[in-house]
Amino acid sequence: MNTKPPVPEAPGSAGGPAAPLLEVRNLYVEYLTPRGPAQAVHNVSFSIGRGQVFGLAGESGCGKSTIAHSILRVLRPPAVITGGQIRVDGADVLKMQDAELEDFRWRKVAMVFQSAMNSLNPVITVGEQIDDVLIRHNRLSPAQARERSAELLKIVGIESARLKSFPHQMSGGMRQRVVIAIALALNPALLIMDEPTTALDVVVQKDILRQIQQLKAALGFSILFITHDVSLMVEFSDNMAVMYAGEVVEMAPAREIFSNPIHPYTRGLLSSFPSLQGRRRKLTGIPGSPPDLVNPPSGCKFHPRCTRCTRLETEAAPQLTEVTAGHWVAYHDGLRLTEAAA
């Protein structure tokens, strides 16, 4: 597994005396299924600098949440990490013992799970749930905690009268916002947000992300941001990676991906968005269906759906290659681009 050349420094980590806050190297994760192992994450490497936002985009089921769960070490069987390294602030996460992990999960990394809407305790008011985190982990008194909880709710745009509400008394988006507030309460070094705003209107969404940006500027934490909204990702992230079938197929500064996408899958993603202006046109998305992860296509995993590549599926899978400074892509014709330039 280590025979592959390590992927060179990912964007965002280059230069600077400080090591990146998060480093994921050659990560492999499989789910053991009755038909055999499903390769949910396949040789994924990226890093996030301090104070940076890194976006992870890609098809539904391509392994984004699995990567997030690996970083937090919350994967359960039948998932197995079969290779790779994860470092947070220099510490080797995959080697941590249980005692160490407990502390790591609360103090170093906080996560807003994709299931956030459904993850609050149904029989305790949301105020008590936030207080509880603050009392246990930030050692505040109950009165201090209540005051801070109200402040946190304000950051996510919920009136403090709602501290006394139970989760079922809140809308989907309000529950999502409470979970964001809890994650912010912890002052983590790394904040992982997995689809944190799916139930928020764009006004509230923009407002919360701005507030998080301001907090980040003041406190210096880093963010791993997972969303299907590529426009939002470009607005909010410094660098981003696009995944397909468990692999990173393109990685670059977010604006670069937006203005200069190379991989056919990335291009498909960016051109499938319906518009708010002009004539209504029929959009079909990317033809074909998502790959079977137990028996992935040979060669480039995207080839059965690719309309651009001229190479045969029998050829080796393309490696992630730096085609222009800081812009990495795993695409045969992208490789040709560099060969021509050399």
Added chain:
Amino acid sequence: MTEDMAMNATTESSAPLDPAAAHPVVLEVRGLTKRFPIGNALRQKQVHALTDASFSIGRGEVVALVGESGSGKSTTARLITRLIEPTHGAIYLHGRDVLKQEPHSASLAYRRAVQMIFQDPYGSLNPALTIGAHLARPLQIHRPGQNVSETVIELLTAVGFNPPAEFAAKFPYQLSGGQRQRVAIARALAVKPEIILADEPVSMLDVSIRMGVLNLIDQLKEERGIGFLYITHDLASARYIGDRTIVMYAGHQVECAESTQLMSQPAHPYTQLLLAAVPNPEAGLTTGGEEARGEIPSLIDPPPGCPFAPRCGHAQPVCRQTMPAKTLLAENHWVRCHLFPADSASAPAA
């Protein structure tokens, strides 16, 4: 349910989607209002979750419902499915007053005709049942005599699962967020309903699969005449499949128009704020909707007047006193805003 439901619709690109105007009404709600009591017996308060909502859904019509988080969109859908009972208001299915005729609980026929896709794909699937069982159950209840397992495979194929048989055997925890959403969609389709209330059905899908699902909705409305209430925060998708779009703020429907008209000529200041906040990589997070913050609207025993007034740049004294009535701006375009008084329907847009 054959290949006519395949995910990737044929590429007759740039075919206009504009539907014929006439959609005979299937479902109608009038004055639908929901207040939830909260607090203890001594200090009773009420959450005004939904106030005076009226609209209809025609055969083969997609009505998009957009708006603020917490503004009553899911409450609207839950009232229509009769999961909760309204404080006031009426629901008509084919002109039949449902709450009067079936006062205690909805009939089996109503529950088949009106299907719901829930907002939270993590909370709406039973962890103990396989995906196949989730789809087989409604089939056995509502469509007895079918070849169940075959239909299950067809449904899973229709929402893009590959290979379908393997996914039928999986349990919800083995699925990603977007895959769960697709199961919920397949389940609503299983019983051949007349109306589907789809609460954020595609929020966790990548844009490619999302377009597949939206095209599927489009196809179902065209070919089977299913009417949809499509709840979403994605305004572009509301425009893409919504014949009409209704905008909500703090429990009130504040504007409604044909979707392209609404997006190109928004009248209500909240609709304008909403459209200005749509993510735009060219501009970035720092621009647009600067005035957005303002006061958080309160739904607990709210003050009189327009709920948007505290944040509105155009607010006048009257806005804090009374809720404006509907003003018709054009055919099929109404707004509730004091900037457009009822007797001067041609007032210029703000």
